[in-house]
Amino acid sequence: MKYRTLGKTNLDISVIGLGTWQFGGEWGVNFTQSDVDSILEAAHNEGINFIDTAECYGDHLSERFIGDYLRRNKREDWIVATKFGHHFHGNFDRTRHWDARDVLNQLDSSLKSLNTDYIDLYQAHSCTDEEFNNDTLWTMLDKQKQAGKIRCLGISLKQNNDSYQTAKAKDVGAGAIQVVYNRLERSPEESIFPLSIEQNLGVLARVPLASGYLSGKYKPGAAFESNDVRSRHDSDQTAKLLKEVEEIAKTEVPEGVSMASWALAWCLKHSAVTSVIPGCKNPEQVALNAKAADLAAAEHPQNVSS
DSSP states (O other): OOEEEOTTSSOEEESBOEEOGGGGTTTSOOOOHHHHHHHHHHHHHTTOOEEEOOTTTTTTHHHHHHHHHHHTSOGGGOEEEEEESEEEOSTTOEEEOOOHHHHHHHHHHHHHHTTOSOEEEEEEESOOHHHHOOHHHHHHHHHHHHTTSEEEEEEEOSSTTOHHHHHTGGGGTEEEEEEEOBTTBOGGGTTHHHHHHHHTOEEEEESTTGGGGGGSOOOTTOOOOTTSGGGGSOHHHHHHHHHHHHHHHHHTSOTTSOHHHHHHHHHHTSTTOOEEEOOOSSHHHHHHHHHHHHHHHHHOGGGOBO
16 A cells, blocks of 8 residues: 655545445445444555545444444554534435534534544535634634644535635645545646645545446446435436446556556546545455555656555
């Protein structure tokens, strides 16, 4: 595995992280603690040390799975990121909560769920600019940093064109941003990445496999079952994306390289990107994702360190 420092934070994280939205049950699979243990153990064996979760991935369910694992293993081996701003009320049903007192309660609930005394990266989760412009909230969070509950603050952007919050990140003490970025979605390159480089913000690329479209498993005409989140996508747009993926596979992916590994390494080649955080359903996918670290290092050795 390779590691990079997350912007101006002191967090050294693996270039391949572990996204855990799927643990909350909205991806079409209900996970058990044993399932999660196997995935986290596989990640640990591959040298992955960065976990990204959120309070609203199944009403702290994802956090509790991770916390139960951390309780039985070495917490210091992991860089744990979670988020705030929502309450979960069922599949794809959330309410927004940004009052400083409410967020403090969310923080304490996340600490309890994760079985930890501190969160390495605490991220504002898809907030609007109005919700972001809340001095009381950021003052409270800074006090929690001083108290040792939070090591670093971050912003998980709602929109890929949200240059306002990126530009203001330093004003609220945030050291990292999270954004959707992949071979099919390159808009962060226009303003988000230049602003991040200017401020030395770490960048976490979420959905790096484009919700699985860049996994190499799906061909034009593929259909998804009703319990799969991709069944909610616009059918015409899905058809267009799968056609584009087919062309990318023919013209850009080297022979003998899996498309998933190539797609993750593709994200990492941008100098602004610190780490990618793909989700996974089993330990085998973890191992496949981890291979992208060597592929990225081979293509861009100056951007990574062992």
